[in-house]
Amino acid sequence: MKHIFSIFLVLFFINDIQADTDKGEALFKQHCTQCHAINARLVGPALKDVHLKYDREWLYSWVKNSAAMIEAGDEQAIAIYEEYNRSPMNAYEGILNDEDIENVLLYIESSGNDAQSVDEGEKVNQSEEEDKSYTLIITIFLILGALVFILDNVKNTLKSVAKEETENIPQFLHKSLLMFSKSKKFLFLSFLLLIVIITNAAWEGLSSVGVYTNYQPEQPIKFSHKIHAGDNGIDCNYCHHTARESKHAGIPSANICMNCHTYINEGSVDGDKEIGKIYDAVGFDPVSRTYIEGYEKKPIKWIRIHNLPDLAYFNHAQHVEVGKVKCQTCHGPIEEMDEVYQFAELTMGWCIDCHRTNSVQYDENKYYENHLTKLDKNSKHVHVEDIGGLECGKCHY
Ligand code: HEC
Ligand code: HEC
Ligand code: HEC
Ligand code: HEC
Numbered sequence: 381m382k383h384i385f386s387i388f389l390v391l392f393f394i395n396d397i398q399a400d401t402d403k404g405e406a407l408f409k410q411h412c413t414q415c416h417a418i419n420a421r422l423v424g425p426a427l428k429d430v431h432l433k434y435d436r437e438w439l440y441s442w443v444k445n446s447a448a449m450i451e452a453g454d455e456q457a458i459a460i461y462e463e464y465n466r467s468p469m470n471a472y473e474g475i476l477n478d479e480d481i482e483n484v485l486l487y488i489e490s491s492g493n494d495a496q497s498v499d500e501g502e503k504v505n506q507s508e509e510e511d512k513s514y515t516l517i518i519t520i521f522l523i524l525g526a527l528v529f530i531l532d533n534v535k536n537t538l539k540s541v542a543k544e545e546t547e548n549i550p551q552f553l554h555k556s557l558l559m560f561s562k563s564k565k566f567l568f569l570s571f572l573l574l575i576v577i578i579t580n581a582a583w584e585g586l587s588s589v590g591v592y593t594n595y596q597p598e599q600p601i602k603f604s605h606k607i608h609a610g611d612n613g614i615d616c617n618y619c620h621h622t623a624r625e626s627k628h629a630g631i632p633s634a635n636i637c638m639n640c641h642t643y644i645n646e647g648s649v650d651g652d653k654e655i656g657k658i659y660d661a662v663g664f665d666p667v668s669r670t671y672i673e674g675y676e677k678k679p680i681k682w683i684r685i686h687n688l689p690d691l692a693y694f695n696h697a698q699h700v701e702v703g704k705v706k707c708q709t710c711h712g713p714i715e716e717m718d719e720v721y722q723f724a725e726l727t728m729g730w731c732i733d734c735h736r737t738n739s740v741q742y743d744e745n746k747y748y749e750n751h752l753t754k755l756d757k758n759s760k761h762v763h764v765e766d767i768g769g770l771e772c773g774k775c776h777y
């Protein structure tokens with residue numbers, strides 16, 4: 381009994397720590413990613429192992445007010461300040477308390493080790509893949525059946541060949557072909573096989589007309605979401621901030637890249653080649669670290685991947701901010717992609733499916749107050765469909 385109790389206690393603690401790291405992650409993304417990454421130098425130092433470099437109390441007071449420590453003559457504080465050319469860090473006094481900072485530190489400690497997985501999106505695709513594997517299994521069965529039959533025939537033929545040794549090879553071939561074509565079972569099986577193959581191909585062909593899942597064009601700069609959003613934990617909103625406010629998620633301008641790439645001149649994969657293209661776009665000289673005067677900026681020509689036809693209306697803010705749908709539900713595990721590909725079909729059926737099955741999160745959601753006078757407020761299952769999510773006019777101009 382005692383043991384069981386302590387197991388529970390341990391589980392409880394593990395859960396608790398996980399919750400704290402999650403809080404820390406949110407705070408880190410909100411306040412720190414603008415200048416810090418875990419594994420790379422940005423405006424400020426990489427924060428991996430920072431908990432080994434200083435003691436806890438030092439870190440608490442640094443984050444609260446680093447300028448005060450520098451002024452007070454703290455040696456470690458002055459050292460790092462000088463190393464970063466006296467660029468000041470924000471003060472979080474009154475914004476973050478010790479517990480918040482502890483959670484951020486827990487997140488920093490933990491994120492060196494584990495890569496986060498996003499399996500939510502994968503589930504969406506599962507049923508589709510099950511369908512495919514069914515046809516595959518049937519096809520394999522038929523092929524195997526045919527194979528057994530053929531081998532059986534060959535065996536018989538060989539037997540008879542052995543009997544009549546005088547026969548030569550062409551005759552042997554001729555004979556076996558004749559046998560095959562006479563066998564009704566074999567003909568039937570081949571016919572079936574052919575039908576299965578043809579319908580399968582036709583189905584796949586038809587259902588992918590105008591559907592571009594996995595569309596993955598080569599971009600003008602090898603920009604990797606894995607390096608940025610994955611390894612360095614930069615929040616999607618840092619670059620796609622309009623997703624919360626407007627119809628479009630938008631692609632960041634080169635100026636946003638320069639917030640960090642003024643300092644980061646080389647990547648670990650492609651050296652200065654790809655990052656050099658950003659400098660080329662904005663006219664930045666990495667040697668003198670200055671912008672070239674009178675330079676005519678060249679916008680980076682990103683190739684658009686997701687694209688609905690003009691007849692359909694889709695709004696990011698409505699889904700991300702009001703509907704609380706995660707980016708990854710529709711775009712897949714972006715933070716693991718070196719090159720972005722189209723994850724979802726973006727067909728009308730895809731939109732409708734989700735609107736039928738997804739509950740609206742209407743708790744504390746002003747947007748729904750009007751709707752809720754009409755709907756049953758106690759119902760736990762108000763689907764998007766119930767608030768008009770299947771009306772043609774909502775999605776078509
Ligand atoms: C506006 C940019 C900026 C923001 C935002 C920022 N920092 Fe910093 N941070 C810096 C700079 C620059 C340094 C290097 C020291 C200096 O120049 O003051 C630094 C240094 C540090 C150090 C010391 C690192 C070392 O290796 O010595 C820690 C720890 C730190 N920051 C934590 C944080 C945390 C936690 C947050 C978020 C709550 C945060 N910083 C937000 C710019 C920033
Ligand atoms: C450092 C900036 C940056 C961050 C952080 C970032 N992105 Fe991007 N994103 C870009 C750029 C630049 C492109 C255009 C190039 C490309 O497609 O790779 C892009 C393209 C995309 C596209 C494809 C757009 C199209 O053409 O249809 C999607 C979807 C996307 N990002 C989602 C995300 C999600 C989700 C996250 C967070 C997990 C994220 N991005 C984080 C910069 C960023
Ligand atoms: C918040 C900081 C930040 C922003 C904003 C940012 N990057 Fe980066 N970028 C990084 C970090 C960190 C690395 C990793 C450097 C390394 O490999 O050590 C990096 C690496 C790269 C690399 C090199 C990859 C390699 O390993 O060769 C390219 C190319 C790149 N970024 C392009 C962009 C583009 C284009 C944008 C703007 C759309 C952008 N970055 C915006 C932080 C940033
Ligand atoms: C409910 C599904 C859904 C969610 C959630 C979603 N997107 Fe999208 N996203 C789309 C669709 C559909 C398009 C194509 C829009 C079009 O062509 O008008 C798109 C297009 C984009 C594009 C291309 C540029 C643009 O604005 O059209 C980017 C970048 C993007 N999404 C990023 C994000 C980010 C970042 C998030 C999370 C903050 C996110 N998306 C959440 C469905 C979604």
Ligand code: HEC
Pocket residue numbers: 688692693694695698699702703704705709710726727730731732734735738739740764767768769774775
């Ligand atoms: C993964 C789930 C999901 C997918 C996929 C999705 N939606 Fe939605 N959609 C929602 C949720 C949740 C809401 C409710 C939030 C709200 O009303 O603001 C919503 C609401 C809407 C609304 C507002 C409905 C109303 O009555 O106010 C429109 C319009 C809409 N979606 C269009 C689209 C289109 C177009 C697509 C496909 C390109 C799409 N949605 C795909 C989840 C989804």
Ligand code: HEC
Pocket residue numbers: 590688689691692726727728731732735769770771772773774775776
């Ligand atoms: C939740 C959003 C949504 C709703 C509701 C919706 N549609 Fe659509 N519809 C779309 C999207 C997105 C496309 C584009 C799909 C594509 O490109 O494959 C589309 C495509 C179409 C097309 C095909 C146009 C073409 O070029 O092939 C027709 C026709 C259509 N819708 C009619 C309707 C009618 C009629 C209704 C009402 C019964 C309706 N839609 C309701 C999102 C919606």
